[in-house]
Amino acid sequence: MSVHSLNMTLKQTKILEAALELFTSEGYHATSTYKIAKYAGVSEGLIFRHFHNKEGLAKAIIKDTSIKINKHLDSITKEDDPKLVLIETLNLPFNLNSSEIQNWNLFFKLKWELPDNNPITMELIKKTLIKAFTKLRYKHPEHEANLVLNILEGILSSILQGQDEDQNAFNTFLLNKYGLI
Amino acid sequence: MSVHSLNMTLKQTKILEAALELFTSEGYHATSTYKIAKYAGVSEGLIFRHFHNKEGLAKAIIKDTSIKINKHLDSITKEDDPKLVLIETLNLPFNLNSSEIQNWNLFFKLKWELPDNNPITMELIKKTLIKAFTKLRYKHPEHEANLVLNILEGILSSILQGQDEDQNAFNTFLLNKYGLI
Amino acid sequence: MSVHSLNMTLKQTKILEAALELFTSEGYHATSTYKIAKYAGVSEGLIFRHFHNKEGLAKAIIKDTSIKINKHLDSITKEDDPKLVLIETLNLPFNLNSSEIQNWNLFFKLKWELPDNNPITMELIKKTLIKAFTKLRYKHPEHEANLVLNILEGILSSILQGQDEDQNAFNTFLLNKYGLI
Amino acid sequence: MSVHSLNMTLKQTKILEAALELFTSEGYHATSTYKIAKYAGVSEGLIFRHFHNKEGLAKAIIKDTSIKINKHLDSITKEDDPKLVLIETLNLPFNLNSSEIQNWNLFFKLKWELPDNNPITMELIKKTLIKAFTKLRYKHPEHEANLVLNILEGILSSILQGQDEDQNAFNTFLLNKYGLI
């Protein structure tokens, strides 16, 4: 199931899982390698043998999360039908399972806590949206793409921060707005 | 100019300014009280005399920033004309001076790094938007308000993170979209 | 009522009372001048204006307590009848009021925490006991005096530490042992 | 020789020895973890790795000392002959080697400085004394035991505090008093 199963030892995976969990819930700086080791059931030294230092661990996790998020976006970025692209994009924040929630949470946390180490970008989805809006003959496809992206991040953010709106109704409202239902 | 001029000593203000600056640029956990004291030109102990502990300092800053942001939003929330409300809201992220940039930056940083200590809310502006959309006879004023809020936060976020779009063009595009120009 | 009423200001007295209370309950090192000032309702600086430093404050309190304890022992040391001397000595730990308990507590606390600064001695009562045992024609008046002193300190200590024996019965037992009832 | 040789590393033992020495001579609050580390030839952090915090270190030492004191009392508490029990009890404070002096000193110091953390009790010896006095057909074995305990603590205290009596003579006097020589 895990991404790390290839040439990783069990303990290496355990460390990554623990760090992912803790970085996500507490943030990077508030999570000590000691805590990670305890949580992973592993000696602290092992973290450094495998990932060289704390930053290395962070990078490994960011890479993983980046892959997972991109995989999550696959159904959008590999879609040809422009309407479906839009529908899937606007549905995305309302259908998150717990693992996806974690990934996005980490994405936002690190974006603000470690602005320099942020290789997780939304470039691919942006291009997909531009293409879709172009096909749909919108006048300003790039601005439209930007707008949807901003909406997407805004909604994701408010959902992750626990704003308790009626999400389903808002989802419907959005699809309506873009004439998709 | 500063909010703190009332009962505060010069050094107290210096501490708040230093902490604001450093929390904003590096984040809460990455900023040590030692760094703050050095930056403020003050003994470290003084921080604790005045703010009890690091968290107390953070709370003081959050409170200040909250006030400043609300003041920043005043021109929107005190506006009666619904069209002007919308215009001002959609213009807001594109006309930030450096102090406002700092305030919003802190807002986002702490929102993700200290999720529990986040009294800065957008409730007031939401209500204002709902009222505006109601006056303008939109069918779903609350959803519309939510949408604008999400757009607002999305744009603010991407501007603060340094995404280098053509901001002016995007601003115009948005106003057009809502039929405001 | 207080010993300090002569040429002391109200606040000076407040400080001494606070320090006595806190030194007694928490010990010397565990009591900060900050705590004392707060407890006394006084500025911290005032402690140093009146007592020069923390040690000076301790000395003032030790002196006071020494006087109070000696006053407490007066009824013994000024007694002529040797039997009454013994009776009063053996009764002493069983009839303490709250202020006397505090004084003895401080006596023991400081005796072990600040062994060098301990001018509160039991010399006078020892001499009184020797005189009494001499009058009563005991063979080894000095050893007898020592023994009673040890018993006295032992009982005081166990009472202050909260050993919950039947104190009355033990008191009677002791008086009996010395043929005093 | 030391109690700690089992699962403990050399440095762990060194820390305990240093802390024992310093707590005994200066008291708990007057001894900083920095001082302990220096004295033990060890990094300060190591204290916390092994004992969690300063209180944990104190508890470890109290436990050790408790064991040592109980061992010291073994010759009394495991004695059957009631006369020998009394003799050994009354001799105890007059035959202390330097290590025993240290243990008792710590016992008294912490009893007054950390009243809550005091698991070193004299319960066992009290029971032994009650049994002895019962066998010797004293009327009030429990009170007699209490009395001897008070005497014992009184003498220990005055010896540790450096009262310079003729200890041998006093020892003889006591044994005589109880008809043991």
Place this chain on the structure above:
DNA sequence: CATGAATGAGTCTTCATTCAT
């Protein structure tokens, strides 16, 4: 591969004390 003892620099915080007002 894995552990856990060990470290030194750093973190937050408290302390006794000073001093201008």
Place this chain on the structure above:
DNA sequence: GATGAATGAAGACTCATTCAT
């Protein structure tokens, strides 16, 4: 006499990291 702002040194404790085993 009295305050309260201010300090520098020291306090307990945590951190990322190293290394022998």
